[in-house]
Amino acid sequence: MIDFSLSTKQIDIQNKYRDFTKRLIIPNRLKYDELAEFPWEIVKKAYDENIMNGPIPIKFGGNGFNIMDSAIASEELGAGCIGIGIGIDANTLALTPLLLAANEQQQKKFFGRIIEEKSVAAYCLTEPNAGSDVAGIKTTAIRKGDKFVINGHKRFITNGEVAIFHTVFALTDPEKGARSLTAFVVPTDLPGIEIKPHLQKMGQKASVQNEIIYTDVEIPAENMLGQEGRGFLIAMKTFDRTRTGVAALSVGNARAAFETAKNWTKNRVQFGKPISANQAIGFMLADMATEIEAARLITWNAAWAYDTGQRSASKLSAMSKLFASDIGMKVTTDAVQAMGGDGYSTEFAVEKMMRDAKLCQIYEGTNQVQRIVISKAIMK
């Protein structure tokens, strides 16, 4: 028999994140959507209430979440605002390479610093000529005695301007290309790091992205994560863990749009009856509710597969990101439609949810890239 009920610990996580979202994210989401700034005020409160750094082991000051715990937490953040949710969650992306490949000493040092300083990190993979095709990375990290010297150009880096360190993927031997890709921790207070003003974008505006140029940035060799040449594997294994997070944020955002549309259509009367009493709208809401359930189930299944070490975990993680973010886009678009002019206005935030949903189909590998991952896995 399969049991879909949550454990007491998981219900506690759900309640804690739901309460935080209700008190601190929902009342501030339109403000940050307008400001388009990193939500420091909320991230500091997230630190105060132990909402940050879910997957970091408890011994280093994190919450020791497994992937399922993280999915439950991220759905609640997504139900408030994906942009602010990413402000809180992006540490997971940046710190996962350390979880996977750092030694005990490195984990103690870098997790310790992040938590002590109540700060954030950034994951630096994408470059102007290496988006979907990670193998196109050109940034180099050339060994010079007990140092590596980093030169290169990264793009679309979430938290770039606010991070105390960057997790940078660079080639240690340009002739070997991606076979020499290696992960490094690069503290942002070092000379030679230029961070451009953050990107202006369509949605998830509380989350900031920067172009970053590294010119002769010298880091200690001990900041290398794992072995030289293992960077590609670390980057892909990171996504296996974090794509369920994007899926969960999408489910939360879709849930919020559905709830808003459901309540609005129940109360709005035209032609002498509530809008929701029209079958065309009632069926739309029925489809939305069904799709959200399905998206949550594939997300939880992917999380379960990862946590229990199933071979299908990578494929399911890509499937969950693909399916839940496509459903997120559809549900939020339908919510705007069901609410007519009020849906399109900023007052009910569903137009924001629709704008926010779009990005989940693009980052951490576009949904075309997820299909490449899935088709390779099923053809094996």
Ligand SMILES: Cc1cc2nc3c(=O)[nH]c(=O)nc-3n(C[C@H](O)[C@H](O)[C@H](O)COP(=O)(O)OP(=O)(O)OC[C@H]3O[C@@H](n4cnc5c(N)ncnc54)[C@H](O)[C@@H]3O)c2cc1C
């Ligand atoms: C807001 C935001 C935040 C981000 N945060 C980070 C971050 O923190 N760290 C980081 O390293 N990166 C980050 N990224 C980068 C993100 O992961 C990339 O934008 C994404 O992987 C796509 O790369 P690209 O934009 O270069 O598009 P391209 O690779 O140029 O793709 C353009 C289009 O072509 C399609 N395409 C490409 N190749 C194929 C193919 N083989 N078959 C079919 N279709 C294909 C794509 O699906 C897409 O539709 C972020 C991006 C954004 C917009």
